[in-house]
Amino acid sequence: MSRLLLCLLTLLPLVAHAQADLLLPSEIRASDAPDDTGGRITVTWRRTASEGPAISYVVSVAESEQGPYYRAAEVNSGSGFLTDAPAEFGRRASNADYHYAHVETYKVPADSARFETRAIQKGRVYYLKLSVTDGQRTVEAPTAVSASALANWFNWAKLNNFILGTTFSILILAFITVARRNPNLYIRKIAGLDAIEEALGRATEMGKPVLFIHGLAGMDSISTIAAVNILGRVARRTAAYDTQLRVSTNDPIVMAVSQEVVKEAYLDAGRPDAYNPDHVFMAAADQFSYAAALEGMMTRERPATNILMGYFYAESLLLSETGASIGAIQIAGTDSYTQLPFFVTTCDYTLMGEELYAASAYLAREPKLMGSLKGQDYGKAFLILVLVLGTLLATLGYNGITYMFTSY
């Protein structure tokens, strides 16, 4: 009898402990998922003290409070904490005590063998229940919470980006206004742009054409717009010097814009008769076909000057090395950092990254354009300061600046 009693007393805590594993969490809440186009509901709940590897939470959703409820999401007790999604829930210390689940779809039995997936609809009220399971037993919350998914008007996770972008834009516009009053702003020498005049003069003396090569990007690329700007200046000079200009593109819209720019440049220079639309052409639409066409042209026509401006890919070395082999003076400008080394080694002058964007301001010397360059430089100085400060503070364990500049 005493042995039986001893066995019971030993087993009783184990049984009690096994029964206490499945505790229902508290503070169960449902709300519209933030920062999205709608179609998601977020459920959050406080973790319990009895979580373990076998414990998981199941979120069920219904279209009416009475049900039926369908399984929508499952979260293991060791994952799905609010700390895992700082973009949505912030970085409060208490986030480590809460779980979350996003509900976007749920499966409804269509027939005995198939399930139909339904998506959460915007604006409709849904009812959600949370249950805890260890694989063998399931305990469900007695009451449901409700929420509806809505499309949000602002993505709060991008607030830091919005503030920085707006500040930088205001800075640039302010400097443009300042530059209108004080037009004598300093801009450092850019050798590649100064050399354009020399290169065009060389082509004129040799009686050979100038070949202007656009990159592979379309008209929506900033580097192409910058290249078109430079093309306008080059065309004006070639019209004045009566030098042949060939412009190659691989995009029809860039070709149309380039034709217009060159035509207007020749008109401005008083040489509309010298303009030939066939000299501004689309060589090919495919990358290596473009390179092959231009290499053939360089080898046959042997231009004295090659100007390569825009966004380039692997064809950059093919073009520049062929140009170097025929003895042409080459000026390249690209914002593609992977191709810069090839241009630097094969071309006489290279405009790197933002030097290409600065071309319009450098060549025109207009106060409005110079002012934007100034604003850009101040913005860069600010970012460098933040980089240095942020690195120092992060090394010391303070990540505030890092979080402030994290992009989501």
Place this chain on the structure above:
Amino acid sequence: MIFLQRTLPLSIAFLVGMIGILTYYIPVWQDMEETFATWLRIIFAFSFLLGIYSLLHLHWNRIRRRNPGWGYSAFVYIGFGLTFLFAAYNDGKWFLEPQAEGGGLRWMFRYVQVPCQATMFSILAFFIASAAYRTFRARTPEAVILLIAAVLMMLGRVPIGAYIYEGLPTFAQWLMAVPNMAAKRGILLGVSLGGIATSLRIIFGIERSYLGGGEA
């Protein structure tokens, strides 16, 4: 005329530019971004006709005038004609059906275009060698640094580098991961800020070179 040539395009650029920026921050408007992207693809498809006309017109003039190298222009016509015929024939289903998997167009792409592209790409290896031969001469301090870094990188990437000195592959890795990455990020920083400034100039109509004609 000024309205059509200047005012209207600048207004469209401003409106579309501002919508493009705002859709990044306003989730409700994200469908608009996809709509614009679809419109862009349609416009591009029509504009391709301009490019085809330009290409064919240019090469026709070369054939007609028997310019030096006019034979290559004839090849352009032959290639264009064959590709168009195979695309239109579409393995017997003609052009109103989706492109057939086993048709002549796919054959030309797989057995003509792809090998030609691979050939062009492989020429890069020789061009890199010739560019390196010309460039890696120790005439200036910068050239010396470039030469030393290039030699160490090349050795660090091949098995013989580890045989010469076991730390060489690690050093080559460090060279790419630290100084090279720093320079790359510096360029990217400048490019990103320059891109924002240029975009603002275009949106607010300060930069007008893309309209063609006149000062920016």
